[in-house]
Amino acid sequence: DAKTTQPTSMDCAEGRAANLPCNHSTISGNEYVYWYRQIHSQGPQYIIHGLKNNETNEMASLIITEDRKSSTLILPHATLRDTAVYYCIVFGKSTFGDGTTLTVKP
Amino acid sequence: NAGVMQNPRHLVRRRGQEARLRCSPMKGHSHVYWYRQLPEEGLKFMVYLQKENIIDESGMPKERFSAEFPKEGPSILRIQQVVRGDSAAYFCASSQQDNYGYTFGSGTRLTVV
Numbered sequence: 419d420a421k422t423t424q425p426t427s428m429d430c431a432e433g434r435a436a437n438l439p440c441n442h443s444t445i446s447g448n449e450y451v452y453w454y455r456q457i458h459s460q461g462p463q464y465i466i467h468g469l470k471n472n473e474t475n476e477m478a479s480l481i482i483t484e485d486r487k488s489s490t491l492i493l494p495h496a497t498l499r500d501t502a503v504y505y506c507i508v509f510g511k512s513t514f515g516d517g518t519t520l521t522v523k524p
Numbered sequence: 525n526a527g528v529m530q531n532p533r534h535l536v537r538r539r540g541q542e543a544r545l546r547c548s549p550m551k552g553h554s555h556v557y558w559y560r561q562l563p564e565e566g567l568k569f570m571v572y573l574q575k576e577n578i579i580d581e582s583g584m585p586k587e588r589f590s591a592e593f594p595k596e597g598p599s600i601l602r603i604q605q606v607v608r609g610d611s612a613a614y615f616c617a618s619s620q621q622d623n624y625g626y627t628f629g630s631g632t633r634l635t636v637v
Contacts, residue, residue: 459631514559516566
C-alpha cells in the first residue's frame with residue numbers, strides 16, 4: 419500500500435508556474451501516480467496520471483523521477499481559479515493523504 | 525456519457541434517523557468507492573465494492589454503517605441511527621478496474637441536526 423507525502427501548503431503568484439511535489443518512495447512497479455484537486459468542497463477533479471514517463475495534458479504536466487519515488491505536478495501558468503487542495507495518490511488501497519493546499523495570489 | 529451521479533446532493537436528518545446515500549457509477553464502471561470528508565479534513569476511504577461484493581471495508585465504522593452495490597441499481601451507503609458526528613460530505617467514485625483512476629461524483633452533504 420504505497421503512501422504519499424506532500425507539503426501541507428504552498429503559495430504561487432498568478433501567472434507563474436506552480437510546482438507541487440509528492441514523495442511515493444514505496445511505489446510498486448505497476449502502480450500509477452494520479453493527481454486530483456478539490457476546489458472548496460466540490461468532488462475531487464482528475465488532473466493527470468503517469469507510470470514512468472513524463473506526461474502533459476491541457477491542464478498540467480507530470481514529471482516522474484527515474485526511480486519513480488517522487489513526482490512533481492506542474493501548473494504552467496497558475497490562475498486564481500487554480501487555488502485548491504491537490505492530492506497525489508498511488509492506487510493500491512485507495513488512500514488519499516491530506517494533500518497540498520495551493521493558494522494562487524494576485 | 526454521464527459521470528458519477530450521487531443523490532441527494534444535500535440530506536438533513538435528525539439524530540437517530542437513517543440516512544441513505546446513493547451512487548450510480550459511470551457507464552461501464554463496475555468498481556465503486558466511498559469516501560467521507562469531515563469539515564476541514566481530507567478524504568478518508570471507507571469502502572470499496574464491486575457488483576454484489578464488498579472488497580475492502582477497512583475504513584468503515586464497525587457499527588451503524590453499511591454499504592451495498594447490487595447487481596442492478598446504484599450503490600447505497602446506509603447510516604443507521606445517525607449522530608451529529610456523521611455530518612460530513614460523502615463522495616463516491618467509480619472506476620473500470622481496480623488499481624486504476626477514479627471519477628468522483630459531486631458528493632452528498634449530510635447534516636445531522
